Each structure stands twice: as C-alpha cells, then as structure tokens.
Amino acid sequence: MxxxxxxxxxxxxxxxxxxxxxxxxxxxxxxxxxxxxxxxxxxxxxxxxxxxxxxxxxxxxxxxxxxxxxxxxxxxxxxxxxxxxxxxxxxxxxxxxxxxxxxxxxxxxxxxxxxxxxxxxxxxxxxxxxxxxxxxxxxxxxxxxxxxxxxxxxxxxxxxxxxxxxxxxxxxxxxxxxxxxxxxxxxxxxxxxxxxxxxxxxxxxxxxxxxxxxxxxxxxxxxxxxxxxxYLGRIVETGPVEKILTAPEHPYTRALLSVLPESGLSEAGGAGPTILTGEAPDPTRIPTGCRFHPRCPVVASGRAAALDIEAACRGRDLPVLDGGGEAQVACHAVGSDAGAPDLRTTPTPRPGAGAAPRRRRR
Amino acid sequence: MTTTSTDRPPVPRPARLPSRGGGRRLRLGPLPLRYVAAKVGGAAVSLIAVMLTAFFLFKILPGDPVRAITHGIPTSPEQLAHLRHQFGLDKPLAAQFGDYAVRILHGDLGISYQYKTSVAGLIGEHLWPTIYLVGTATVLSAALGLRVGIRSAWRHGSTGDRVNTGVALALWSVPTFWLGLLFIIVFATGIGPIPGLFPTGGMSTPGTEGFVAVLVDHLRHLVLPCLTLVAVIYAQYVLTMRASLLDEMGSDYLTTARAKGLRDDDVRRRHAVPNALLPTVTVLFINIGRVVSGSILVETIFSWPGLGSLFYEALTVPDLPLLEGLFIVFSGAVILMNLLADLLYPVLDPRVRT
Missing domain, CATH: 3.40.50.300 (P-loop containing nucleotide triphosphate hydrolases)
Incomplete structure (x- = not known):
C-alpha cells in the first residue's frame, strides 16, 4: 500500500x-x-x-x-x-x-x-x-x-x-x-x-x-x-469507528457511550450509565497530569489508587496522540496495566437502530 | 381530447436568471395585493385619526373663531350669529366634522388669521425652503451616520468605535438651539482670530445677481443650519446601524461566506450590511416624513423661512387655522413616509414578501 x-x-x-x-x-x-x-x-x-x-x-x-x-x-x-x-x-x-x-x-x-x-x-x-x-x-x-x-x-x-x-x-x-x-x-x-x-x-x-x-x-x-x-483541547482516544464505539478504552469515551441506551455498555458493565461529575472543564485552568482526572470515574472510584497509578493520573502528563489511523488512547490506566479487567467490558457490538444508512452502503 | 404529446410537462425555466455580478440586489416582484391593501388601509385609518384629533383639539381650545375674526370690530350679537351660521358653526359637531373633512380633502385648509391668505398657499410657499434645508441635512446625516455606524460595528470595541459612538452621543444630547447659537457665534459673527465666515441667518442675501453668485450665496447660507442639524441627528443613524449590524455579525452566513474565501470587506458589503439595513431604513423614512415639519428650533435660530419658522410664528399669535393646517400636513407627511417604508420592505427583504 x-x-x-x-x-x-x-x-x-x-x-x-x-x-x-x-x-x-x-x-x-x-x-x-x-x-x-x-x-x-x-x-x-x-x-x-x-x-x-x-x-x-x-x-x-x-x-x-x-x-x-x-x-x-x-x-x-x-x-x-x-x-x-x-x-x-x-x-x-x-x-x-x-x-x-x-x-x-x-x-x-x-x-x-x-x-x-x-x-x-x-x-x-x-x-x-x-x-x-x-x-x-x-x-x-x-x-x-x-x-x-x-x-x-x-x-x-x-x-x-x-x-x-x-x-x-x-x-x-x-x-x-x-x-x-x-x-x-x-x-x-x-x-x-x-x-x-x-x-x-x-x-x-x-x-x-x-x-x-x-x-x-x-x-x-x-x-x-x-x-x-x-476532551478539553486534546484528543484522548482515536481509532476506527467500530473499535472506539464497541470497545472504548478511555474512561471518558466509555462515559460518553454508556449514556447511549443502545451502546450495551451500561448493562454489560452492570454499573448503569456513568454520569460524569465534577465541575465542567475550564480551558483556562487545565488540570495537571491527565486532564480528565478530576472527573474520571476510575480515579473517583479508587480503582486508580488500587492500580497504583493515581499519582501518575494527577501529576504525569500523557503523550500526545498522533493523527494517524491506528487505535490509540491517552490514559494511564490503559497504558500501564494489562490486567485491569474491570476497565474493559466484553465488546458487545450492537449497532443500534440508527446504523441503517451505514449498512446500506453500496 | 387530442393526444398531442405524452411528454412530461417541461421544467419551468425561471423567468429571469440573476445576472452575474452587480445589479442583482433588488428583484421587484409584484407586491402581494393583500399586503399593499392592508398597509394603505392602515395609513388611511391613521390619517382619519389625525383629522379627528386636529378637529376636536382645535374645538376644545379656548377662543371663539368668530370673535377672533371680528376682534377689534364692533359687532352685534345678530351679526355674530350670522357669521356663525355662515361658517357652519351652528351645525351639530358631526356635521361640522363632515364639512371639515370634505374641505381638507379638497386641499382647503382655511384662511390664516394672521396673514389673511389661504393656509394651503402659505404652507406651499414655506415648504421648499424647509425641504431644501432639512432634506439636505437628512441625506447628509444618513450618509455620515451609516458610514460611521458600519465602521464602528465592524470594529466594535476598538478605540475608533468608542470615539465615534461617544462623539455621536454627545452631539445627540446637546440642545439644538445651544449648538446653533454656538455656531453662529463662532462661524458667523466670528470670534478671536476666526473671521465671520458664514451669514448669521436667512436663506439668501437680497440683491445677489448672476447664477453662480446666487448659488454660492444659497450654499453659504445653508452651511451653518445644515451643520447644526446633521450634528444633532446623525447619531440615531450611527446607533441604529451599529446595533443592527452587530446583531447580524454573529450570523453563520457570514462565516460561510468567509469560509468560501470572500474577503472581509466583501463579507461586510455584500452580506452583513444589506441585511442590517432594514431598521435603519425605518429610521430614515420616519425622518424623511419629519423633513416637512422641519426643525422649529434651527429654522427659528437661523431665521430660515421654512415651515418651522411659520409654525413658530403661528404659535405666538396664535393663528389657529394655520396651526391646524400645519398639524395635518406634518402628520400626513409622516404617515405617508411610513406607508412608503412599509411598501418598500418587501422589495428590500424577501422574508416580508410572503
């Protein structure tokens, strides 16, 4: 190619x-x-x-x-x-x-x-x-x-x-x-x-x-x-649409997806939709470390602490993703550990009702 | 039925295709009849209301017209009654109003107490000086105000914007007579090293001969009163234009035009300003309607022989028929110009057309 x-x-x-x-x-x-x-x-x-x-x-x-x-x-x-x-x-x-x-x-x-x-x-x-x-x-x-x-x-x-x-x-x-x-x-x-x-x-x-x-x-x-x-001026996750929407890795993407009824994430995760809390992001005061950490459910639930990455979430900057086609994610939890099963739910590809035009592609 | 052709009906071609480039601003389609009828009807109702107001206003004013006419002449009660009958003043009010309305529609506004001539003739005589002065001032202030307003809005928040709006507002709030007197003192009588550049008042110097000399003389007399008027009224164009252009400036179609590669100046000229012009057109037409009523203050200060001065003199007498006539003419002009503005809207804005 x-x-x-x-x-x-x-x-x-x-x-x-x-x-x-x-x-x-x-x-x-x-x-x-x-x-x-x-x-x-x-x-x-x-x-x-x-x-x-x-x-x-x-x-x-x-x-x-x-x-x-x-x-x-x-x-x-x-x-x-x-x-x-x-x-x-x-x-x-x-x-x-x-x-x-x-x-x-x-x-x-x-x-x-x-x-x-x-x-x-x-x-x-x-x-x-x-x-x-x-x-x-x-x-x-x-x-x-x-x-x-x-x-x-x-x-x-x-x-x-x-x-x-x-x-x-x-x-x-x-x-x-x-x-x-x-x-x-x-x-x-x-x-x-x-x-x-x-x-x-x-x-x-x-x-x-x-x-x-x-x-x-x-x-x-x-x-x-x-x-x-x-999120807040930075690309936090990128990749092919099937990957991002069926197997999102970044907690922010997962939160966005979990509130869609057809995403399958809310039931599969068993936790219901993830509602983001905390103050709305302010581009004049970008948090240190991972810019999502003040609202991140992984940090809030203590799972980050359990994974021993909380200090990194709060203090260590993440690499900037490049613009190409492969799937990438900017998250300490995803990068550092391979064994965080509770971060990934089994991908349940459920195209949802609105997917018809896509499938009709000639 | 003859079977001529089974072709589908041809696609209707548009009657006129917009030509390339200029000359595509106004498309005068036929105005919807109902719209025109509604606006003309509304104007007629306003006009009747004005006539009613004028009629009853001058009825309830103290002062008996018959006594005013015979003032200083010894008259018997019989003679007064005869005069009242002659003027129709002994008829019921409704009948009197009927006579009055018919009279006005024939252009007969009565006889002035003061000048003993027809009010219509007097108004006609003083109309042109007023149109000359106030018309010029209206055109100049609109041109100046629009320009300043557009610049201010386009660079809103800049120093130029603040200075321009500040100056316009300051002049707007200055009393007209004070500014006029100031101009007379500085530019007509002269002060210090400044010589008296312009005449203190009037419309022309008697005895001037020759076309060019007369023209220059007229223009010199025009400068100060015109300047006073422009200074005082141009602010309303600045503020209206600025506000409506600021409203348009957030519009997406300006972004679209920019994204297509249109230069900023052209975005303003072709898109923003034409759309922002409507409220200013309203102000302009209201002011054109008021051109006729002139500016009582400016005309009085500069002894300009226009309708404003005439009105002032009629007030001092008081010359009721003349006041009544002027009242009707002033109001009628405003109503007429508003009607014209209403009829112009659909031409300027396609959204009003349907």
Missing amino acids: TERVPVLSAHDLRVSFPARHGHGVAHAVDRVNLDVYPGEIVALVGESGCGKTTLARTLLGLEKPGGGQVLHHGQPVRYTSRGLKAYRRDVQLVLQDPSGSLNPRHTVYEAVAEGLRIHGHTALGDFPDEQAKVADALARAGLRPAERFFLRYPHELSGGQRQRVVIAGALVLDPAILVADEPVASLDASVRGEILKLLLGLRDERGLSALVVTHDLGLAWNIADRVAVM
Missing part, C-alpha cells in the same frame, strides 16, 4: 484565546494531531466547550493557530490572503444551522454561485457557464430539478432542503474535503438520515473526505470511518 497523504491534517495544533473574564488564557485547542485521508469521514466527538468547533474553525483557516501547523495535502497552509483563498476553495464548510448559514436575502442560485464568483471562472471546470455548474451542484446535493430551486429564497425551503443548499454551495467548488460542524443537529430525525446518506454517497462516488464535528456518538457511528474523541 502506497503511503497516503492526508487531505487535511492538524500537526501539534494549538489555539488559545484571552479568557473571557478576568485574566488568563483559554487553551481551546492544546496540541492536537489529526489526519483526514482522501475518501475518509472522520468524526470529531466531544462535549460542548471541549474545543472541537475551534479546531474545525482553525482547520478552515478562520482562526490562526497559536502553534503547530495545518497541513493541506502535506503542505502547510499559508496565511496570506492569496494562500487562504486557494486553500478555502479546497476545504469547504457546512454549519449546523442551515437557516443561519444562508443569507436570507439571497436566492438559492446566488447562495450556490457565490463560491464560483469568488474564485473566478477557473472554478467552473468543464462546465460552460455558471448556471450549468450551479445546477450540477444542486443536483449533486439532491435538489432536482435544480432549475426549480434557482429563484427560491431560504425561507421558502424546508430545513433539509436548506442544508442541501448549503452543501451544494460547498460542492460547487469541487472541494477535496468538507468540514461539517454538527451538520444534522438542527434537523428532524427523518431529514437527518437523508443528509447523512448524501454525505456517504458523496464519499463513495466522489471520494470526498469529511471531518464531521459532533457531540453525538450515534451520528459518528452512522457516518464515520474513524473517530477522534476530544
């Missing part, structure tokens, strides 16, 4: 902001490595405030990294206006709320054609004119016949249609990768499936990569090839 170059990767990426109140610095993204390969959908999972949206914005060039690099086809992104413009043609954004991400005063045609107008006629590719290209993008996003939508306004469309328009606006530039921030969170359940199917279809037919940012592990299961779990 030839060595594949990631379409988009974060290399030791750091982003920080001045803290909102008082002094200090919020480390929203704190040394993240993440690769997205061609034709691959990666889900970035984490609770709100963990820095996943900041990471996505930085990957799009909307925030400038405080350290590290964003690599595009292996080349560092240049933060000049010309460099960014070329980069943005290849990396497109789909936001959560399609009503908000479309200008209410612009017709569907204008919304989709905007990218073409920004990037000039080289963006047209083989198409004779703008209109044909717009029609093609709308059709690819599942709005057919495209001409019928040209002069409609966003408020005349349904939520699902709007999200399709947003996706068409991204597709019209023939990007290599979509960065989608909670792409279906604001849509009805029936429409979610359609949009997910659309993204999967685009991957299968056109090799389009995607980085899907979500708080929803069920969505990750349905759509992703690979999952990266983020």
Whole structure:
C-alpha cells in the first residue's frame, strides 16, 4: 500500500484565546494531531466547550493557530490572503444551522454561485457557464430539478432542503474535503438520515473526505470511518469507528457511550450509565497530569489508587496522540496495566437502530 | 381530447436568471395585493385619526373663531350669529366634522388669521425652503451616520468605535438651539482670530445677481443650519446601524461566506450590511416624513423661512387655522413616509414578501 497523504491534517495544533473574564488564557485547542485521508469521514466527538468547533474553525483557516501547523495535502497552509483563498476553495464548510448559514436575502442560485464568483471562472471546470455548474451542484446535493430551486429564497425551503443548499454551495467548488460542524443537529430525525446518506454517497462516488464535528456518538457511528474523541483541547482516544464505539478504552469515551441506551455498555458493565461529575472543564485552568482526572470515574472510584497509578493520573502528563489511523488512547490506566479487567467490558457490538444508512452502503 | 404529446410537462425555466455580478440586489416582484391593501388601509385609518384629533383639539381650545375674526370690530350679537351660521358653526359637531373633512380633502385648509391668505398657499410657499434645508441635512446625516455606524460595528470595541459612538452621543444630547447659537457665534459673527465666515441667518442675501453668485450665496447660507442639524441627528443613524449590524455579525452566513474565501470587506458589503439595513431604513423614512415639519428650533435660530419658522410664528399669535393646517400636513407627511417604508420592505427583504 502506497503511503497516503492526508487531505487535511492538524500537526501539534494549538489555539488559545484571552479568557473571557478576568485574566488568563483559554487553551481551546492544546496540541492536537489529526489526519483526514482522501475518501475518509472522520468524526470529531466531544462535549460542548471541549474545543472541537475551534479546531474545525482553525482547520478552515478562520482562526490562526497559536502553534503547530495545518497541513493541506502535506503542505502547510499559508496565511496570506492569496494562500487562504486557494486553500478555502479546497476545504469547504457546512454549519449546523442551515437557516443561519444562508443569507436570507439571497436566492438559492446566488447562495450556490457565490463560491464560483469568488474564485473566478477557473472554478467552473468543464462546465460552460455558471448556471450549468450551479445546477450540477444542486443536483449533486439532491435538489432536482435544480432549475426549480434557482429563484427560491431560504425561507421558502424546508430545513433539509436548506442544508442541501448549503452543501451544494460547498460542492460547487469541487472541494477535496468538507468540514461539517454538527451538520444534522438542527434537523428532524427523518431529514437527518437523508443528509447523512448524501454525505456517504458523496464519499463513495466522489471520494470526498469529511471531518464531521459532533457531540453525538450515534451520528459518528452512522457516518464515520474513524473517530477522534476530544476532551478539553486534546484528543484522548482515536481509532476506527467500530473499535472506539464497541470497545472504548478511555474512561471518558466509555462515559460518553454508556449514556447511549443502545451502546450495551451500561448493562454489560452492570454499573448503569456513568454520569460524569465534577465541575465542567475550564480551558483556562487545565488540570495537571491527565486532564480528565478530576472527573474520571476510575480515579473517583479508587480503582486508580488500587492500580497504583493515581499519582501518575494527577501529576504525569500523557503523550500526545498522533493523527494517524491506528487505535490509540491517552490514559494511564490503559497504558500501564494489562490486567485491569474491570476497565474493559466484553465488546458487545450492537449497532443500534440508527446504523441503517451505514449498512446500506453500496 | 387530442393526444398531442405524452411528454412530461417541461421544467419551468425561471423567468429571469440573476445576472452575474452587480445589479442583482433588488428583484421587484409584484407586491402581494393583500399586503399593499392592508398597509394603505392602515395609513388611511391613521390619517382619519389625525383629522379627528386636529378637529376636536382645535374645538376644545379656548377662543371663539368668530370673535377672533371680528376682534377689534364692533359687532352685534345678530351679526355674530350670522357669521356663525355662515361658517357652519351652528351645525351639530358631526356635521361640522363632515364639512371639515370634505374641505381638507379638497386641499382647503382655511384662511390664516394672521396673514389673511389661504393656509394651503402659505404652507406651499414655506415648504421648499424647509425641504431644501432639512432634506439636505437628512441625506447628509444618513450618509455620515451609516458610514460611521458600519465602521464602528465592524470594529466594535476598538478605540475608533468608542470615539465615534461617544462623539455621536454627545452631539445627540446637546440642545439644538445651544449648538446653533454656538455656531453662529463662532462661524458667523466670528470670534478671536476666526473671521465671520458664514451669514448669521436667512436663506439668501437680497440683491445677489448672476447664477453662480446666487448659488454660492444659497450654499453659504445653508452651511451653518445644515451643520447644526446633521450634528444633532446623525447619531440615531450611527446607533441604529451599529446595533443592527452587530446583531447580524454573529450570523453563520457570514462565516460561510468567509469560509468560501470572500474577503472581509466583501463579507461586510455584500452580506452583513444589506441585511442590517432594514431598521435603519425605518429610521430614515420616519425622518424623511419629519423633513416637512422641519426643525422649529434651527429654522427659528437661523431665521430660515421654512415651515418651522411659520409654525413658530403661528404659535405666538396664535393663528389657529394655520396651526391646524400645519398639524395635518406634518402628520400626513409622516404617515405617508411610513406607508412608503412599509411598501418598500418587501422589495428590500424577501422574508416580508410572503
């Protein structure tokens, strides 16, 4: 197998902001490595405030990294206006709320054609004119016949249609990768499936990569090839979706999964869903050692002490995971001991009700 | 039935395709009739309310119009009764209002006590100076206010933003007459090394000849009153524009546009500002409606022969028919401009259209 170059990767990426109140610095993204390969959908999972949206914005060039690099086809992104413009043609954004991400005063045609107008006629590719290209993008996003939508306004469309328009606006530039921030969170359940199917279809037919940012592990299961779990600015566990969602190793991933009714973890572990306690993570005050230790059930239950790693959890930094495809986890409990049977439940692969689109893949 | 073709109905082509580049801002579709009817109806109701108010307001004011007309002339009670009958003042109130409404709709606003000429004629005479002064000031303050408001919002929190909003607010809270007098003292009479640059008042210097000279003379007279008005009113455009642009600035579609590679200036110009403009358009139209009523203070201070001065003089007499006429014209202008703004909304914002 030839060595594949990631379409988009974060290399030791750091982003920080001045803290909102008082002094200090919020480390929203704190040394993240993440690769997205061609034709691959990666889900970035984490609770709100963990820095996943900041990471996505930085990957799009909307925030400038405080350290590290964003690599595009292996080349560092240049933060000049010309460099960014070329980069943005290849990396497109789909936001959560399609009503908000479309200008209410612009017709569907204008919304989709905007990218073409920004990037000039080289963006047209083989198409004779703008209109044909717009029609093609709308059709690819599942709005057919495209001409019928040209002069409609966003408020005349349904939520699902709007999200399709947003996706068409991204597709019209023939990007290599979509960065989608909670792409279906604001849509009805029936429409979610359609949009997910659309993204999967685009991957299968056109090799389009995607980085899907979500708080929803069920969505990750349905759509992703690979999952990266983020906690307080750092990736804590990453690997193929089947591995992460059926045999999670990091206590944080396990806690996230245990509250999903179909995960199987709550019954198999016999302990019921793990509810995380402790104060919400604060990126201005990142704990020493493992950044999850103040809320970690392994530490709280005394199992860490029993395993004689509690001092490490509280004081010793964990290695930064690299962005590649193999399963990795940043946890002292997982790394140090092979014999911690109570940390791993027997993997019970239970795809759950929402997994249908994935299995229907052609 | 003839079996012509079994083809599927052709896909309806859009009537007009948006052209590339500019000229794609306004798409004047037919306004929904019901919307127009509702707005025109509303305006008509407001206008009737204004007429009712004017009618009864001036009825309950102390002072007998017949006595006011015959003031200083010896009259017998019979003569007074005759005059009352002649003016229809002996009819029931409802009938009087009917006569009054018909009269106004014919453009007859009565006869001024003071000038002994028709009120409509007087208003027409003083209308143009007011439009000239207040119209210019409105256009200038809107242009200045929008620009400053947009800059302030886009760089909100910056020093420039704070200075701009601070200055606008300070001028907004300054009493108009005080600022006007200050301008007269400094720029018209001159103070210290500053010579008197501009005339102290009036609209023109009598006896000026030649097109260019007259034009320059008019403009010189315009500067100070116009400056006073602009300084005092531009803040409302700054604040409205700034607030509504700040509202839009969190919108996702701006992020989307940026992520597509649009330059920051273009994001502002093409996306943010057009969407933030609606509240400012409302303010603008309310102010255009008030152009007619002019600025009583500024016109009085600068002896500008406009409707504001006319109103001030009518108040001092008091010249009731003239006041009543001005009241109706002022209110009517505001109602009319609001109606225009309402009719313009669907053109500016597709969301209002349905």
